[in-house]
Amino acid sequence: MSTNNSETVSVNVVGSSTFGRYPKISLEKTYNMFISDEWMVNYAGFQKVSDISDSEEGRALFHSVRGDFLLTVQSGSVYVLRSNLNPIFVGSIGTFTGEVYIDENLQRQICIVDGESAYIYNYDDNSFTRQALTFLGNDIIPNYVCYHNTFFLISSSPSSNNPQFWYAFEFDTASTIKLNTQLSLQTKPDSALAVKRLPGKGNNVLVIGSSVSEVWTQIGGTENYRRVQSFNIDSGCVSVSTIAANEEFICFLAQNESNAPSILVTDGASTKRISSDGIDYLLQTIKFPNQSTAFFFRQDGHLFYQLTFFNPKDNLSLIYDFTNGLFFHISNEKLNYHPARQIAYFNEKTYFVSIDDGSLYQMGTEFLTYNYNLDKNLKGEVIPRKRICKTIRKENSGRFRVGNFSFWIEQGVNDFFIVDPGNICDGLLITEDSLDYIVTEMGENILAEDGQCGESISIRPRVDMSFSKTGNQTFSNIVPRYLNQQAHFRNRLNWQRMGQANEFTIQIEFWGFQRFVVQNGILEVY
Amino acid sequence: MPYTSNELISGAFYAAGIVSREFETVSGDQISDGLIWLNNIITEKEVDKGMIPYESTYNFNAVEGQEAYPIPGLIQIDTLVFYLDEVRYAMKYEKRNAYFGSSRVENIKTLPFEWYFERGFGGGTLYIYFKPDRNYPLEIHGIFRLEKVTLFQDLSLTFDEFFITYLRYALADRICSEYNYTTPENVYRQLSKYESFINKKSRVLDLRLTKTSTLQKRGTFNYAFINLGHGWTVPS
Numbered sequence: 211m212s213t214n215n216s217e218t219v220s221v222n223v224v225g226s227s228t229f230g231r232y233p234k235i236s237l238e239k240t241y242n243m244f245i246s247d248e249w250m251v252n253y254a255g256f257q258k259v260s261d262i263s264d265s266e267e268g269r270a271l272f273h274s275v276r277g278d279f280l281l282t283v284q285s286g287s288v289y290v291l292r293s294n295l296n297p298i299f300v301g302s303i304g305t306f307t308g309e310v311y312i313d314e315n316l317q318r319q320i321c322i323v324d325g326e327s328a329y330i331y332n333y334d335d336n337s338f339t340r341q342a343l344t345f346l347g348n349d350i351i352p353n354y355v356c357y358h359n360t361f362f363l364i365s366s367s368p369s370s371n372n373p374q375f376w377y378a379f380e381f382d383t384a385s386t387i388k389l390n391t392q393l394s395l396q397t398k399p400d401s402a403l404a405v406k407r408l409p410g411k412g413n414n415v416l417v418i419g420s421s422v423s424e425v426w427t428q429i430g431g432t433e434n435y436r437r438v439q440s441f442n443i444d445s446g447c448v449s450v451s452t453i454a455a456n457e458e459f460i461c462f463l464a465q466n467e468s469n470a471p472s473i474l475v476t477d478g479a480s481t482k483r484i485s486s487d488g489i490d491y492l493l494q495t496i497k498f499p500n501q502s503t504a505f506f507f508r509q510d511g512h513l514f515y516q517l518t519f520f521n522p523k524d525n526l527s528l529i530y531d532f533t534n535g536l537f538f539h540i541s542n543e544k545l546n547y548h549p550a551r552q553i554a555y556f557n558e559k560t561y562f563v564s565i566d567d568g569s570l571y572q573m574g575t576e577f578l579t580y581n582y583n584l585d586k587n588l589k590g591e592v593i594p595r596k597r598i599c600k601t602i603r604k605e606n607s608g609r610f611r612v613g614n615f616s617f618w619i620e621q622g623v624n625d626f627f628i629v630d631p632g633n634i635c636d637g638l639l640i641t642e643d644s645l646d647y648i649v650t651e652m653g654e655n656i657l658a659e660d661g662q663c664g665e666s667i668s669i670r671p672r673v674d675m676s677f678s679k680t681g682n683q684t685f686s687n688i689v690p691r692y693l694n695q696q697a698h699f700r701n702r703l704n705w706q707r708m709g710q711a712n713e714f715t716i717q718i719e720f721w722g723f724q725r726f727v728v729q730n731g732i733l734e735v736y
Numbered sequence: 737m738p739y740t741s742n743e744l745i746s747g748a749f750y751a752a753g754i755v756s757r758e759f760e761t762v763s764g765d766q767i768s769d770g771l772i773w774l775n776n777i778i779t780e781k782e783v784d785k786g787m788i789p790y791e792s793t794y795n796f797n798a799v800e801g802q803e804a805y806p807i808p809g810l811i812q813i814d815t816l817v818f819y820l821d822e823v824r825y826a827m828k829y830e831k832r833n834a835y836f837g838s839s840r841v842e843n844i845k846t847l848p849f850e851w852y853f854e855r856g857f858g859g860g861t862l863y864i865y866f867k868p869d870r871n872y873p874l875e876i877h878g879i880f881r882l883e884k885v886t887l888f889q890d891l892s893l894t895f896d897e898f899f900i901t902y903l904r905y906a907l908a909d910r911i912c913s914e915y916n917y918t919t920p921e922n923v924y925r926q927l928s929k930y931e932s933f934i935n936k937k938s939r940v941l942d943l944r945l946t947k948t949s950t951l952q953k954r955g956t957f958n959y960a961f962i963n964l965g966h967g968w969t970v971p972s
Contacts, residue, residue: 214921611753611917677759686759709756710915736753736920 213613213706216736221716222600223617223731224250226536227528229488229598233682236488237715241539241596243726244531246510250728253529253540254509255577255593256550258584259561260295260570263287268563270310271570273554274320277333280556281320283310284568288322288331288338293557295570301338303329309451309503309551313357317381321362323355328364332384339385343377345392350377354404354450358415359428362387363405365417365450373401376417378434391434397442398422404450408478409457414438416478418453419446421466425478443481445474448499452517456506461515461530463499470494473517473530484515484530489537497523503551503565510575516540520547520565543580543591579723595720601682602714602733609712610735612677616704617718617731619673621694637661671722673703679711693722738890739900745770748907751923754915767887773910775884777903789899789934794876798868801845808859813878816851816862820872827851827864835863845869902930 222238224245230236242253262268265285272281280291286306289297303310305324314320318334328341343350343364351367361378374395382388395402400419405426408414413428415435423443426435445464447453448471452463461484464474471493472485485493496502498521507514513532519525527540527548540548550562550573560573569582581590604610637658639648648656657663671693676685691703708714714733720726746762748770749755755762762770781788791814794807798818816827828850835852848864862876885891891900905927912919919927 215918609915612756613753686756689758705758707750707753707756707758709760710754710917736918 213734213736216613216734219602219733219735221602221615221617221731221733223597223716223718223728224248225597225599226531226534227489227539228486228537231487231491236601237598237678237682238600239539239596239598241541241545242593243595243597243720243728244512244514244529244538245534245536246512248729250597250726252575252578252593252595252725253538254507254573254575255579255581255590256562256571256573257577257581257586257590258569259572260291260297261568261584262289262291262297262563262570263568265568267307267565268551268568268570269308269324270312270322271552271554271561271563272312272314272320273556274314274333276314276316277318277320279333280554280561280570281312281322281331282563282570283312283322283324284563288329290333291570300331300336301329303327304340311354311356311450313355313362315357315362315381316360317384319381319384319387321355321357321364321379321387323352323364325353325367326351328352328355328362328387330385330387335384337385341387343379343389345372345375345377345389348372350375354406354453356405356407356415358405358407359413361390361428361434363415365402365404368401368403368420370401373403374399374419376402376405391432393417393426393435395419395422395424396437397424400446403447404453406453406455406460409455409459411478414478416443416460416476418450418462420448421446423447423476441479443474443476445469445481449502451500452502452504454504454506454515456508456513461504461506463493463502463504463517471496471499473515484535486537489528492526496526497521505550505553505562507553507560507573509560516548516550518547518550518565541594543593545594578725589723592721592723595726597718597720597728598682599716599718601678602716602735603712607712609710610714611710612708612714612733613736614704614706614734615675615708615716615731616702618701618729619693619703620725620727621701622697622699635661635663671724674719674721675705676717677708677711678715678717679709679713681713682715685715685717688719737892739892739897741771741774741885741887741889741891742767744891744900744904745774745907747904748774748911751904751908751920752911752915752917753920754911754917769914770907770911771885771887773914774903774907777906777910778882778884781882787931787934788879788882789896790879791877792880794878794880796874796876798848798864798870798872798874800870801867803863803865803867805862805864806856806859807862807876809880809883810853810859810862810876811855811879811881813851813853813862813876815877816874818848818868818872818874820847824875825849829853830865835865840865848872848874898930898933902927902934905930 227239229238243250244253263284270283282289286302288301290300303324310324312322320331322329331338348371351370352364353367354365356363365376366373376393378391379387380390400422404418406416408416415426417424425438429436445466447462448465454461459475459477461475463471465471472483472490475482496519501521502519504517515530518527525547529538549564549566551565553562562571562573579590639656672690674688674690676688678685749762750757817824830850830852844866846866846869848868850865852863854861908923909919909927
């Protein structure tokens with residue numbers, strides 16, 4: 211049904227998080243969805259696949275390509291997981307919280323750095339050894355590790371005596387490494403916080419400080435590494451845990467002594483900022499940038515940079531889709547930060563360790579919920595998928611009435627079921643002949659001491675819509691539209707008679723244990 | 737079932753497309769404006785008396801020697817009678833120039849047999865002649881103005897459902913006008929339908945012919961006419 215004498219205005223139901231500095235400018239956001247072939251589809255869900263430990267924090271996950279296993283750090287314990295994903299304890303480290311960095315050399319050694327010490331796990335003899343790293347008698351406090359051309363390149367913690375130094379370590383014994391070369395950040399007086407291989411750039415590495423980054427080339431000999439004279443990046447990283455690399459470039463949350471944080475991408479020869487005004491502002495408001503994590507994640511042909519600030523005061527997760535060049539918000543089931551910390555691709559599956567618990571999760575768009583149970587038959591938690599569209603205004607700021615809003619949505623192709631809402635009680639007392647419940651004077655059931663009542667939930671999929679007419683300061687009541695059962699393919703949702711406004715922002719929320727495939731909509735105004 | 741003025745005003749804002757029924761509530765200011773406009777519509781019926789759906793009866797006593805009687809809220813008199821003992825006597829309507837412009841005796845007090853009604857502020861004034869010699873009970877059957885409504889007033893106690901529906905569409909039309917919008921086509925169509933229902937149809941006029949003989953000649957006042965018949969004749 212269309213509105214008489216109306217004109218149609220397109221509504222970008224398909225869109226990304228391009229919000230502005232203030233809500234009035236734009237509140238355009240997308241939660242837990244991304245754009246595929248100009249349709250909006252669900253971002254990856256996850257399924258718990260292994261209870262590694264009862265720790266409260268997963269700190270690292272590493273895929274040993276040569277050893278063909280996963281290595282994970284959970285709180286202060288290190289575990290190996292082979293193809294059956296059963297955790298095998300291999301050693302302990304001295305710290306219990308914070309991100310841990312891991313890499314592997316050709317001598318079956320895996321180096322683990324936790325910001326205070328380095329450890330070598332040799333998966334040949336299964337030894338796990340804390341390393342005593344020194345330079346000229348001074349202890350080295352390692353901050354980050356990366357393998358490159360036979361060396362473990364280890365950077366310095368800012369609390370080191372000489373934080374500007376970074377080091378190339380090489381194989382010593384089966385359980386130890388030894389210093390080969392000591393090098394120093396040169397372009398600015400800064401700390402060498404991390405060293406990272408430049409993907410696809412052979413002998414080149416990127417040494418990242420807090421306000422500058424330098425490209426170094428491995429030339430061998432006693433000098434070993436030499437700084438590239440013609441290029442450096444005038445930004446360092448806010449937090450080494452935001453450094454991530456894929457097969458083409460390195461990405462990190464960058465800053466320098468003059469500029470506020472922004473997301474920077476470099477291939478070692480050029481740099482590019484991938485922030486927007488709104489994202490930049492959001493990043494400037496981050497209170498605890500050190501409590502962050504980031505990784506690259508490839509899914510369905512899209513390359514995502516997933517960045518999370520998990521301090522409760524920040525509580526933010528973003529993804530940047532390099533395929534489309536767009537930002538999206540992601541979250542857990544309660545719209546808090548996404549729990550993934552580090553991911554690994556192992557046995558054709560993507561796994562991550564969680565910031566919030568000591569479990570291993572499999573992640574992918576084939577999962578339509580967040581399932582924190584090992585039992586795959588349980589549905590898990592509904593993923594909150596939300597879209598706040600672009601605000602609609604007339605050029606002359608005039609008022610208009612909204613007659614109808616509709617958009618395309620896939621329906622009728624998924625499992626669909628309803629549990630009638632109501633109280634389900636376990637442990638109700640019954641009479642001796644077991645025919646009737648014992649009730650109070652008021653007619654209420656009486657529970658046994660260990661009995662309990664729970665409210666079952668209706669999981670009928672639906673789409674909620676609300677709108678703002680106040681420049682995105684407030685939103686209206688939510689009005690739902692329930693989705694069809696299987697084989698009922700009606701594919702259009704609409705809402706009528708939405709009153710008058712001179713700016714109109716639509717918010718749509720998608721609820722259900724199913725996929726969502728959504729196309730743009732139209733608004734009829736008159 | 738009770739139907740309050742607030743519900744009517746909210747419904748009108750929904751029908752006008754100004755406020756969304758499902759997503760929003762009508763604000764206090766809008767309810768306040770809506771009440772003013774609703775009462776405007778209701779009181780406009782004093783002018784467009786065809787849109788008042790009900791006849792009413794009004795009783796009062798004449799005052800000896802008094803010709804003019806202000807009647808609050810009265811818009812139109814269809815019939816006027818007085819009572820003498822147990823008998824109802826009809827009274828005759830005179831046109832304005834006949835009532836005010838013709839020659840007549842002013843010092844006779846007897847049975848009032850002529851009347852004239854003139855609209856005024858807040859109602860109108862009824863004039864009767866002869867000036868009554870007693871406090872005769874008088875009974876007016878006619879149209880009285882509709883009372884203004886207040887917030888939270890149960891309209892179902894004073895209006896039938898069809899008239900409430902009409903008022904809702906009429907108010908929706910007024911709201912569109914106030915907000916400088918065109919009235920939605922469907923609202924306008926419904927409003928027109930209800931207007932044609934109500935206008936002179938809900939309160940059917942008595943259009944039966946009354947024959948007046950042009951050959952009849954009424955005699956002039958004389959002693960016997962006043963003192964024996966007390967001035968009353970059967971109205972033609």
